[in-house]
Amino acid sequence: MDIDPQPSQNAQLKRKARPVSGSLKKKTKVQHRTLDTLPWQSIQRPLDTGLDGDEGVLELEEVDDVEIVYEDTENGRVLKFNVSREHGPNVKPKDDQTASYLASVKFDSKPICTFFHRIQRSHCTPFPGALLPSWRPFKLHPHLLQVLHSKNFKSPTPIQSNSLPKAIAGKDIVGVAETGSGKTLAYGLPILQHILTSPRPVLSTESGSSKRQLRALVITPTRELALQVADHLNIFARAIADAAVKREEGDEPDLSAPSKKKKSNGKPSDNEAGSGPPLVSIAAIVGGMSAQKQRRLLDRGIEVMIATPGRLWDVLAEDEDLARQVSALDFLVLDEADRMIETGHFAELDNILRLTIRQSEEDQIEPEHEGGSSGDEGDNDQSGNAGTVAGATPSIAGTNQENGMRTYVFSATLSKDLQQNLKKRRRPKVGKKAKQKPASTLDDLVLRLDFRDPEPEIIDLSPQGGVVSSLKESKIECLVTDKDVYLYYFLLRYPGRTLVFLSSIDGIRRLAPLMELLGLPAYPLHSQLEQRQRLKNLDRFKQTPNAVLLATDIAARGLDIPSVDHVIHYQIPRTADVFVHRSGRTARAMREGFSLLMIAPDERRTVKLLFRSLDRNEDEVLEMSVELALLDKLKERIRVARQIDAQQHKVKKENHDRKWMKEAADAMEIELDSDFMSASEDEGRPTKHVQKKASGKTAALKAELKALLAQPLVAKGVSTSYVTSGSRPIAADFVAGDCE
Numbered sequence: 131m132d133i134d135p136q137p138s139q140n141a142q143l144k145r146k147a148r149p150v151s152g153s154l155k156k157k158t159k160v161q162h163r164t165l166d167t168l169p170w171q172s173i174q175r176p177l178d179t180g181l182d183g184d185e186g187v188l189e190l191e192e193v194d195d196v197e198i199v200y201e202d203t204e205n206g207r208v209l210k211f212n213v214s215r216e217h218g219p220n221v222k223p224k225d226d227q228t229a230s231y232l233a234s235v236k237f238d239s240k241p242i243c244t245f246f247h248r249i250q251r252s253h254c255t256p257f258p259g260a261l262l263p264s265w266r267p268f269k270l271h272p273h274l275l276q277v278l279h280s281k282n283f284k285s286p287t288p289i290q291s292n293s294l295p296k297a298i299a300g301k302d303i304v305g306v307a308e309t310g311s312g313k314t315l316a317y318g319l320p321i322l323q324h325i326l327t328s329p330r331p332v333l334s335t336e337s338g339s340s341k342r343q344l345r346a347l348v349i350t351p352t353r354e355l356a357l358q359v360a361d362h363l364n365i366f367a368r369a370i371a372d373a374a375v376k377r378e379e380g381d382e383p384d385l386s387a388p389s390k391k392k393k394s395n396g397k398p399s400d401n402e403a404g405s406g407p408p409l410v411s412i413a414a415i416v417g418g419m420s421a422q423k424q425r426r427l428l429d430r431g432i433e434v435m436i437a438t439p440g441r442l443w444d445v446l447a448e449d450e451d452l453a454r455q456v457s458a459l460d461f462l463v464l465d466e467a468d469r470m471i472e473t474g475h476f477a478e479l480d481n482i483l484r485l486t487i488r489q490s491e492e493d494q495i496e497p498e499h500e501g502g503s504s505g506d507e508g509d510n511d512q513s514g515n516a517g518t519v520a521g522a523t524p525s526i527a528g529t530n531q532e533n534g535m536r537t538y539v540f541s542a543t544l545s546k547d548l549q550q551n552l553k554k555r556r557r558p559k560v561g562k563k564a565k566q567k568p569a570s571t572l573d574d575l576v577l578r579l580d581f582r583d584p585e586p587e588i589i590d591l592s593p594q595g596g597v598v599s600s601l602k603e604s605k606i607e608c609l610v611t612d613k614d615v616y617l618y619y620f621l622l623r624y625p626g627r628t629l630v631f632l633s634s635i636d637g638i639r640r641l642a643p644l645m646e647l648l649g650l651p652a653y654p655l656h657s658q659l660e661q662r663q664r665l666k667n668l669d670r671f672k673q674t675p676n677a678v679l680l681a682t683d684i685a686a687r688g689l690d691i692p693s694v695d696h697v698i699h700y701q702i703p704r705t706a707d708v709f710v711h712r713s714g715r716t717a718r719a720m721r722e723g724f725s726l727l728m729i730a731p732d733e734r735r736t737v738k739l740l741f742r743s744l745d746r747n748e749d750e751v752l753e754m755s756v757e758l759a760l761l762d763k764l765k766e767r768i769r770v771a772r773q774i775d776a777q778q779h780k781v782k783k784e785n786h787d788r789k790w791m792k793e794a795a796d797a798m799e800i801e802l803d804s805d806f807m808s809a810s811e812d813e814g815r816p817t818k819h820v821q822k823k824a825s826g827k828t829a830a831l832k833a834e835l836k837a838l839l840a841q842p843l844v845a846k847g848v849s850t851s852y853v854t855s856g857s858r859p860i861a862a863d864f865v866a867g868d869c870e
């Protein structure tokens with residue numbers, strides 16, 4: 131049998147690699163093979179391994195002529211891949227595995243959009259509305275209803291049910307709702323609905339191939355949030371593709387069956403993430419991402435882009451085509467808009483937003499390339515309804531004038547003043563003056579948005595006092611120097627997934643090794659860590675029971691980490707908004723949660739102001755009771771752990787200083803003092819004697835700590851001898867009234 135890439139003929143879903151230029155594109159000898167004789171390799175697809183589950187594997191599809199095939203097996207879904215052509219003599223496979231893919235098979239090479247358009251045109255059976263009666267009024271696309279059903283989202287959350295009718299009616303929306311209340315889908319569903327139900331424009335590239343056009347841009351303040359939103363929407367996109375393929379193959383999913391979750395290694399079921407390529411192309415463009423991967427994504431075409439302002443502006447500065455697409459968006463979303471003002475990317479955001487503003491006639495700029503691209507419209511429009519952009523891209527100004535971009539601004543904290551101002555707002559005029567005057571506050575920024583809707587809908591469901599009702603709060607008043615021991619006490623006494631917020635990176639650097647010495651699974655998260663490390667630590671935090679995340683406020687907004695039991699404000703935030711967002715990492719989606727404020731004497735005033743600005747009475751937050759006998763034992767452990775840390779730090783610092791001094795002296799051709807040299811060896815390391823002494827001291831301290839850690843800690847109300855075994859998350863105690 132010759133290989134045929136049509137999904138309808140193979141039970142598997144195949145994704146065609148896009149053609150790429152460069153050395154790999156040499157004329158090759160083609161030889162057909164049968165499917166069974168191909169050198170298939172099976173690998174486990176790294177589902178939900180972090181915030182970018184496809185990292186690595188899906189990149190194979192970007193390689194020239196590599197074919198990706200998803201296949202359901204007894205052991206779960208596996209991904210197979212193969213290379214379709216022999217490459218030229220100059221192209222050497224990177225390793226053995228790559229070499230084994232070099233089978234000489236020629237596949238049909240229709241552009242990727244052919245596949246998507248074909249699915250889009252496919253017959254779509256209505257979803258039985260009786261299964262999801264609460265969603266029925268919104269007339270969502272059957273694919274979306276099916277995903278909501280499979281995720282067991284029986285009814286919309288309040289922000290969703292309030293905003294969906296307005297969004298679907300084409301209104302612009304400013305939505306304010308408590309943390310964890312489902313704002314991502316409040317804007318995500320209308321975007322997906324629109325993409326699924328309206329013509330899909332494709333762009334022609336210079337090489338004559340086609341790519342999908344940017345329809346929606348979601349701007350978020352942090353990389354983690356961008357990746358999370360992309361992940362969240364991609365689960366929908368994959369499941370939609372899966373459903374579409376099943377329908378196309380006549381294998382209608384049994385919608386009445388409850389969704390079954392096949393668990394393997396604690397990971398989500400295959401169904402949950404869908405087994406096919408996305409029907410809607412959704413991707414994050416964020417800092418820390420490899421430039422090559424980013425380029426590949428952009429070349430392929432992204433329909434829903436989730437981006438951070440800094441990286442997006444860098445890309446836009448070099449990609450005129452993308453800038454043109456941004457000026458012709460269908461949707462612009464600012465998620466956690468207020469936070470963007472604080473992240474220092476204000477100018478970039480302002481510049482990006484300016485691209486989305488309609489130009490007045492006198493400001494119109496002649497486009498450099500009238501008509502956009504040179505591709506053949508007919509080739510790209512397989513569905514008969516595309517081609518509105520290909521070969522006829524209107525000018526930036528023209529596009530802006532004509533498109534009906536919808537603007538959504540969402541956050542858990544948007545001031546009432548801003549909402550009032552929005553009602554009275556005047557449309558910004560784009561001209562030279564406006565360009566010279568960058569916005570400087572959130573009010574300015576939001577007022578500079580060019581809402582096409584003369585009366586944007588303001589939906590304010592923010593709770594009284596900013597925090598959700600399922601959140602229980604408590605406080606500890608203590609000296610700054612005692613915070614470590616109180617934190618340690620809490621973590622031992624109330625095990626659970628705990629997010630500890632600190633205001634400084636230095637604080638995290640100090641606390642992380644201390645926690646490690648005390649045997650707690652604590653992971654740092656701050657902006658000075660490499661992106662890969664940040665994601666890795668987030669992932670470990672998600673996967674490890676009773677893990678602790680020591681984070682700065684980069685983790686305060688939007689992150690939807692499942693089952694965070696406790697949030698600890700180790701240092702009190704300066705603003706009420708940050709306080710609300712930090713606390714909002716727990717008690718999400720109607721679950722219970724607990725937040726603890728650790729207040730040092732010099733933070734009293736901040737707390738007072740914070741509660742005043744939230745219009746709350748601080749007395750409603752109860753002081754947490756602490757067993758002092760237990761605290762004393764823990765103080766001893768902390769004391770020794772600190773000594774070990776100081777000792778290790780001292781040795782490291784001495785080594786570093788010595789090495790630096792030696793290198794500097796060598797560079798300047800200066801001979802160092804004999805005293806200095808006698809204390810070091812050639813490599814700038816301390817003498818064996820000094821090393822031995824230092825490590826001996828550390829070893830003694832470690833032994834002391836080990837003995838202390840082995841001593842049982844008996845806590846009141848805990849049945850077992852060690853407090854770490856058998857405690858319930860504190861939120862449960864509070865709810866049961868067990869904590870005074």
Ligand SMILES: Nc1ncnc2c1ncn2[C@@H]1O[C@H](COP(=O)(O)OP(=O)(O)OP(=O)(O)O)[C@@H](O)[C@H]1O
Binds near residue numbers: 282287308541
């Ligand atoms: N209709 C629904 N039913 C049940 N769960 C839902 C529903 N919609 C969303 N969720 C879940 O609720 C959780 C919180 O959603 P999301 O992250 O969108 O909240 P948010 O309002 O954006 O929070 P934050 O303000 O902290 O960013 C997610 O895990 C999401 O999958």
